[in-house]
Amino acid sequence: MTIHTILFTIVFNYLSLLLRCAVKINIINPNTSANMTRQIKQAAQQWAQTTTDIRCVSPDAGTPSVETCQDEAIAAIGVMEQIRAGDHAGADAHIVACFGDPGLDAARELASVPVLGIAQAAFQTAQMLASRFAVITTVPKATTFTRHLLRKYGADAQCAGVWAVNMPVLALEEDTEHTFQTLRTQALICIDKEDVDAVVLGCAGMTDLADRLAQDLGIPVIDGVSVAVGMAEMLVQRRLRTSTRGIYAPVAPKPYSGWSAPLAG
Amino acid sequence: MTIHTILFTIVFNYLSLLLRCAVKINIINPNTSANMTRQIKQAAQQWAQTTTDIRCVSPDAGTPSVETCQDEAIAAIGVMEQIRAGDHAGADAHIVACFGDPGLDAARELASVPVLGIAQAAFQTAQMLASRFAVITTVPKATTFTRHLLRKYGADAQCAGVWAVNMPVLALEEDTEHTFQTLRTQALICIDKEDVDAVVLGCAGMTDLADRLAQDLGIPVIDGVSVAVGMAEMLVQRRLRTSTRGIYAPVAPKPYSGWSAPLAG
Amino acid sequence: MTIHTILFTIVFNYLSLLLRCAVKINIINPNTSANMTRQIKQAAQQWAQTTTDIRCVSPDAGTPSVETCQDEAIAAIGVMEQIRAGDHAGADAHIVACFGDPGLDAARELASVPVLGIAQAAFQTAQMLASRFAVITTVPKATTFTRHLLRKYGADAQCAGVWAVNMPVLALEEDTEHTFQTLRTQALICIDKEDVDAVVLGCAGMTDLADRLAQDLGIPVIDGVSVAVGMAEMLVQRRLRTSTRGIYAPVAPKPYSGWSAPLAG
Amino acid sequence: MTIHTILFTIVFNYLSLLLRCAVKINIINPNTSANMTRQIKQAAQQWAQTTTDIRCVSPDAGTPSVETCQDEAIAAIGVMEQIRAGDHAGADAHIVACFGDPGLDAARELASVPVLGIAQAAFQTAQMLASRFAVITTVPKATTFTRHLLRKYGADAQCAGVWAVNMPVLALEEDTEHTFQTLRTQALICIDKEDVDAVVLGCAGMTDLADRLAQDLGIPVIDGVSVAVGMAEMLVQRRLRTSTRGIYAPVAPKPYSGWSAPLAG
Amino acid sequence: MTIHTILFTIVFNYLSLLLRCAVKINIINPNTSANMTRQIKQAAQQWAQTTTDIRCVSPDAGTPSVETCQDEAIAAIGVMEQIRAGDHAGADAHIVACFGDPGLDAARELASVPVLGIAQAAFQTAQMLASRFAVITTVPKATTFTRHLLRKYGADAQCAGVWAVNMPVLALEEDTEHTFQTLRTQALICIDKEDVDAVVLGCAGMTDLADRLAQDLGIPVIDGVSVAVGMAEMLVQRRLRTSTRGIYAPVAPKPYSGWSAPLAG
Amino acid sequence: MTIHTILFTIVFNYLSLLLRCAVKINIINPNTSANMTRQIKQAAQQWAQTTTDIRCVSPDAGTPSVETCQDEAIAAIGVMEQIRAGDHAGADAHIVACFGDPGLDAARELASVPVLGIAQAAFQTAQMLASRFAVITTVPKATTFTRHLLRKYGADAQCAGVWAVNMPVLALEEDTEHTFQTLRTQALICIDKEDVDAVVLGCAGMTDLADRLAQDLGIPVIDGVSVAVGMAEMLVQRRLRTSTRGIYAPVAPKPYSGWSAPLAG
CATH class of the missing domain: 3.40.50.12500 (Rossmann fold)
Structure with missing residues (x-):
């Protein structure tokens, strides 16, 4: 040949x-x-x-x-x-x-x-990789939306809770380092106090931080877009x-x- | 005086x-x-x-x-x-x-x-008057919406089910007598087979028939608007x-x- | 004329x-x-x-x-x-x-x-006005009754919890001001820690304080009698x-x- | 000695x-x-x-x-x-x-x-012996009581349903043979159509028939008193x-x- | 005679x-x-x-x-x-x-x-004696198993939670006094903070301590083996x-x- | 270049x-x-x-x-x-x-x-594509396993039920045409009577029939392996x-x- x-x-x-x-x-x-x-x-x-x-x-x-x-x-x-x-x-x-x-x-x-x-996809992924995940989202109102979705999709029993970091969506990208530190701090609290074993990021604007957070925290951090x-x-x-x-x-x-x-x- | x-x-x-x-x-x-x-x-x-x-x-x-x-x-x-x-x-x-x-x-x-x-108001009224109500609605798709609402509002445990009479919303008012008979027939089936003790009408277009149906069936028939x-x-x-x-x-x-x-x- | x-x-x-x-x-x-x-x-x-x-x-x-x-x-x-x-x-x-x-x-x-x-009426009202209400009641035993009722009526998913202020029913009316302050303190804790957006008063003996509490707290305070x-x-x-x-x-x-x-x- | x-x-x-x-x-x-x-x-x-x-x-x-x-x-x-x-x-x-x-x-x-x-004891026993039991009771009203109890005790997920044989409580003992045949017929329907694998007798007045029914049906028949x-x-x-x-x-x-x-x- | x-x-x-x-x-x-x-x-x-x-x-x-x-x-x-x-x-x-x-x-x-x-037997016993029990178990992983069982058996609504004392199973019997004190401390926290009224011991290796704990705590302490x-x-x-x-x-x-x-x- | x-x-x-x-x-x-x-x-x-x-x-x-x-x-x-x-x-x-x-x-x-x-993967896929799916499996015992899994994974609310076609696992591949017709008949019943809009095949041995069934039935037929x-x-x-x-x-x-x-x- x-x-x-x-x-x-x-x-x-x-x-x-x-x-x-x-x-x-x-x-x-x-x-x-x-x-x-x-x-x-x-x-x-x-x-x-x-x-x-x-x-x-x-x-x-x-x-x-x-x-x-x-x-x-x-x-x-x-x-x-x-x-x-x-x-x-x-x-x-x-x-x-x-x-x-x-x-x-x-x-x-x-x-x-x-x-x-992306919420349904992220919850399903968390259900495959962990037994008790946290959702970390932006504003307090989003926690109630998210709880509705968790129940609608049947993912509530595996979710330890939903936490808001009190940052408006458009502020997420203004200071990426600050956003990262805020998410990280909240995630560490969830790991420590709520015994979660995975984190779902509750906003498409957090997409670019998932990988870095996962490396830092040592547990799965799931971005719905990906x-x-x-x-x-x-x-x-x-x-x-x-x-x-x-x-x-x-x-x-x-x-x-x-x-x-x-x-x- | x-x-x-x-x-x-x-x-x-x-x-x-x-x-x-x-x-x-x-x-x-x-x-x-x-x-x-x-x-x-x-x-x-x-x-x-x-x-x-x-x-x-x-x-x-x-x-x-x-x-x-x-x-x-x-x-x-x-x-x-x-x-x-x-x-x-x-x-x-x-x-x-x-x-x-x-x-x-x-x-x-x-x-x-x-x-x-009107759905939430109707469910709440049914929960005060009966223990096992049926929802009778128009088109099959509406049964799925209604099941979502029943779960969201916490009324699902008292609801025997949701039935569609397969009439488009705008057809309801074309021939009121026919609509009445169709609803009545479905309600009688629900009473007989599903042992329901009240009926919620699942469309604002059925509003004017609630009272007549209630008289006819002898059980509460609830119209959400009222x-x-x-x-x-x-x-x-x-x-x-x-x-x-x-x-x-x-x-x-x-x-x-x-x-x-x-x-x- | x-x-x-x-x-x-x-x-x-x-x-x-x-x-x-x-x-x-x-x-x-x-x-x-x-x-x-x-x-x-x-x-x-x-x-x-x-x-x-x-x-x-x-x-x-x-x-x-x-x-x-x-x-x-x-x-x-x-x-x-x-x-x-x-x-x-x-x-x-x-x-x-x-x-x-x-x-x-x-x-x-x-x-x-x-x-x-009055419990069912109060829960239903809370479900129309808020998404996460607290029940504040008298004695600790009443919290268990209330939880049973919340489940029976399908209102549990929207209830953040039930709290007792540890006052016997008949003591409520002895010193209205003290009762008011006690309810207010508990309500503020629920708002702050549990993120509730409405309060249901869990005793017919608290009826006369609902309006004043609502004014004070700035959120709906629901009295079942009313x-x-x-x-x-x-x-x-x-x-x-x-x-x-x-x-x-x-x-x-x-x-x-x-x-x-x-x-x- | x-x-x-x-x-x-x-x-x-x-x-x-x-x-x-x-x-x-x-x-x-x-x-x-x-x-x-x-x-x-x-x-x-x-x-x-x-x-x-x-x-x-x-x-x-x-x-x-x-x-x-x-x-x-x-x-x-x-x-x-x-x-x-x-x-x-x-x-x-x-x-x-x-x-x-x-x-x-x-x-x-x-x-x-x-x-x-006796209801709680009977449900618990059924949960140990079977995975999908039926409750057979007397009058239609009792089916609603029983459904409340099943939910309160957490036995509802294992219960296929509650059926009434339409006999007043005091009629049960008038003609024991007739009562037996009525219960047996209902039980056979539950086995055949609802795929139940055990029966709970929903009245203290049926106590003396449990053993005979169990022999006849070949599945556990549970009397709460016993x-x-x-x-x-x-x-x-x-x-x-x-x-x-x-x-x-x-x-x-x-x-x-x-x-x-x-x-x- | x-x-x-x-x-x-x-x-x-x-x-x-x-x-x-x-x-x-x-x-x-x-x-x-x-x-x-x-x-x-x-x-x-x-x-x-x-x-x-x-x-x-x-x-x-x-x-x-x-x-x-x-x-x-x-x-x-x-x-x-x-x-x-x-x-x-x-x-x-x-x-x-x-x-x-x-x-x-x-x-x-x-x-x-x-x-x-023994888990099912213990949960059922707790459901007969109390309205809000805690499970105290050995290692953190066991808390997740236990939550699965509570849901499977329908005992979750009456369970206030599952706590691990972080002792491997085989360490329980090494120093019985230490084990007793550890369980007692955890139970007191559950009573005080979570308002539990009974304790289920979540390991067959804790069997011999149930009676002593019950005496000490003054509430039912349930050992599944017994x-x-x-x-x-x-x-x-x-x-x-x-x-x-x-x-x-x-x-x-x-x-x-x-x-x-x-x-x- | x-x-x-x-x-x-x-x-x-x-x-x-x-x-x-x-x-x-x-x-x-x-x-x-x-x-x-x-x-x-x-x-x-x-x-x-x-x-x-x-x-x-x-x-x-x-x-x-x-x-x-x-x-x-x-x-x-x-x-x-x-x-x-x-x-x-x-x-x-x-x-x-x-x-x-x-x-x-x-x-x-x-x-x-x-x-x-493959069960979890199949349920998740069904949840993305449909709102009310049926599971069709082999032997009656498998229906109970499947119901446990549906609850564990939170997919039960979207599942209309689980049906067994009464074929042992190893018989599935003996006469593929017969297996196909049996699954098809059951699926048509589920569509007609239970109003399902997707089918999950409940056995890895049915894998090769999913595509043909989907073509025939006109709704998603999901094989967990794929x-x-x-x-x-x-x-x-x-x-x-x-x-x-x-x-x-x-x-x-x-x-x-x-x-x-x-x-x-």
Whole structure:
């Protein structure tokens, strides 16, 4: 066999690998912060398979951060818009990259491909790696959202509690070192007093600190963006999709009016 | 005492009664169906205290009915708009008059006065009157929403189940007699096979049939609109308001952009 | 139109209002403390609709306060006696005004009209206004009763805990100022350490302090007597009654003997 | 060793055995049916240890059977009277022999020795012997009581359901053969359709049929009276008593009045 | 009647008593520590009925103590071996005498007679005597096992928590006084801070301290070995056996191979 | 840029891709059936990433299939043996490929890398794709195991039920067409009567039918082996490992004796 044949084989395999495995993931940052979108994209790309194509978007309009009940409702609309856009762009899976999983049910109903929420993905990962995890999040209100999600997803029995570090979402990236130290301090308290054996980071804006925290603390620190990307690849490569029956069954377009007309399909 | 004194006393009492008890309730039909808004208003006025002022509104834009996850997300925005409008109009309480209680958490955070959801009000009433109630709703998807709400509100242990009669929301009012017979048939099955002792009607569009069904079946049939009005009057007259701490604490206005700018306060 | 016609219209409307809305509520203080019965009546009248007729009674015989398991069992009998008496007196609704809701199931089975328990009414109100409430009660034993009720009524997931201030029921009214300060101190601890956003007062003897505590603490403080009156009015005005099927179905009189013969109907 | 020494040793051992093991159990049938009291005593004696002294009593006054919520409340008072009487008579343990466990909490607070309820004892036994048991009871109302108890005791997850055979309690003993066939038919349905692997008999009046049913069905059939006696012997012989802290802590006598004065200690 | 007749009657009764009541209990210490087996046997004999025959065994091979997940898995095999051996030796009941109840489900499937776990027996006893118990165990890992068991058995709602004293199992018996003081200190903290009203000892190696602790603390202190013996006697004397349907149904022998061949029946 | 440079770049990328992504997964079939091991390996390889190296093993000794409680206990030992062997062989992750997840806790404690159970992985996948799934398994006993796992993992609220098709594990592969039709018939019943929107296959022996069933039924059909492989790749590529604190913390070797000595590390 000549060198040319060998090289040809390698190239051929490489290309077919690309074709077979290539997964287009549409990651939706439901707020309008371009900084956070960038950071989420970085985190996603760092851990994605080489052949995965990460598209990271945020709605043109909406809320600059998701910290309140009103923000959640507005973010859900942004998610719906971007699900539709991502579907048109040929996405193989979508990820809602905000820890409250805003609009996740609507997104699953709307999309023709799987949709993952980073909170659900992070809880599931924690359930595989540990027996009693803590969630560390930003603002106090987010602790109540998170408790609702833990119960909805059935992860409450393995969760020791939810703690807020009292930093607004957009402040997280202002002084990364300060953010790191704040998260670390809270995590050490949870380990010491609550006997937790893993930490879930409760905000997409903490994505870039997960690895460093894990090294520092010596226990798993789970960032939902990173694991949701892996789970999305897994589902797509197995051709698994959201059920077309039940609450996620697709629906006929409705004559939505006014501001919501673009959502009418 | 002369006749004039007596009459004066009566008039004075009557006026002070009006002043003391008068409650302005802002009922929000989260869909854009004017027919349903009218029907909800009628049901609300039928059972409200004489001195209560019922304002029944629906968003200018949005979805004609709430039957899907996407409808729920869109309806939540309409609720937020009308909470704001109702607050400006001096409402003493708001009612979200759609059985999925869309946008209820955001509404409570936003409003300066109490906000009730008709599903929560109906479940609570059933819990006071019966030990094992059925929910009868419209479309199959609504059964899953309802199960989520039952768990969230802690009413699941007393609920025998949720049944859909497979009628779209807007079809309910087309042939009232047919709707009545369909609900009655389902209720009789629930009584016979599931041993239920009360029925909760799982759609604001069934409001006008509750009384007739109750007479016919001989057990409590609960319409959320009617009881939410009474609970709202109760809260207002006791000056009880949504907590200003925790998840419902008021928040500073945020620079919402684009379509959501009007929601920014 | 003459002044006479106007006056006549007003009088006529006023009287018809009285006829249409007038609700006779039979409030049962299950202990024999006349002082507490008086205080409960005051609280009830303060918040009731003008046309509501409050009858507040307590059994002739029984226990001077309800603080133990034995007291609960004895109080239940007193409740049954007074339900029967109230039914004969034409009550439109009954309220069991003791935080353990003693005899509530028997009362609902016995009465031909709705029966409310102040614990259930208070929990439901808290669930509408807050997301994480505390119950503050009298003696340590009452915390266990209360936990049972929270689970039975499905309110446990929204309750942060139950705390006792270690004051016997009858001591509450001896030094109102001291009682107020004690409740306030405990409430502040719950707000600070447990992050609660509402307080439920766990004893009918604390009724008169709810409003002042709410003003002081800045969060909802819920007294079951006050809200149960409003819920009773609501049910009566909608002609909603306890189910006649299931556990509350009426039963044929039984030949009860001895001390219990008067309960035999 | 002579024959006399041997005989002496045997007699001595026998007597000391009697002294060491002798347990006086006060079984309280909370209704006034003498027939049922007799039947309960027989069942208890059949399975008790030889040295156990069974005292089976019922209150002088009260209800002839426990089938309604009102019956439950009245029965609780009878239980309290007989706990007191049994304590004076030197009982080592008490058993509340009615499947709703009426007055059990009050009894535990009152007694200086352990108190067992036959429902709790039966559920615990089922949990040791099977993984999915059925409860078969008398009247439909009893199914709701039983569901409350299953949740209170934490046995609900292992219970496949509760079924009523629609026989009043006092009819059970009228035609034993008919009762047996009715229970057997219901049990066979539960085995076939609900895949149960044990049956708990939900009434003290079914006590004498447990053994025959077990033989016939080939699975455990548990009668609460029989197993409660064994558990009572176990507790007494280990000197284990109800806690003197918490909800069962003994309380100072209170000036109960009127009909309840005899309960005041 | 002569003295001979009297003596004969006594002897006859004594022997028939022995025949009727004699219960052979096979207690399996699933670890290989002979010391602990001895100690368990002593505790069991101390509280067993005079006519009960206690056989206390441990597997020839396996783990010296059960403190880890791997120990649990290995211990389960030892339990299966000794169930088989005990069945051949004619045991009337088996007890798995390790607080994690290792291999209990397999043992129930395998044995022809009842099998009790000391954790389940201890929890059930606590549920009869108290309303809020603590479990005090050895090593931190055991707290997680115990929480699983509490949920599986439905005892979690009555348990205030699980605490580890950080002593390896085999260290418990090295310095009994130190062990006693350590357990006592932890129990006092639980009573003071967590308001518990009973203590369950979470290790078969603490068996000999239960009585002394109970005396010292003044609340029930429950040792699973002691109560499991009593419950086993109760079941055997009532001829109650594990269900032969459902998960515990007996199975045909399987060709287990290699090290597991002896388990193949 | 010459053709050589381009080719070199491609080759270099390809190799570095291999190095970076290559994941060695040790799949443990806990029974000794070589056929099933082969089938599991095929299923795993079909869906694994190209660079993933699948090692599929089964214990030398143990049980030919896992259908009973005893089989589960024996299988757990086989899992421990193969975890150790796989760790020595440099595995990056382990999968326990039997639907009861036998020995999973011990495996996580033992392994230095993540361990997945196919039941947990399948439930998690179903929770992402559907709202009400059915589990279809082999023998009736397996339904009880599965219910335990659903509760342990917090997936019970989303599971409509567990159904057995009454086929022994080893019969599944005898007549694949018959197995397919049996599973299909059961799935159609679950869809029709129980309104499920996804199916989880409850046995590693059904692995090869998942895809065909999904095509036929039109809803997600989830095979735990396939998705566990993807989740394992995801965890490894993110360097996420089982927690080294809590119940899974590594432990010092213990002197296991006899048959268990090889497990002593």
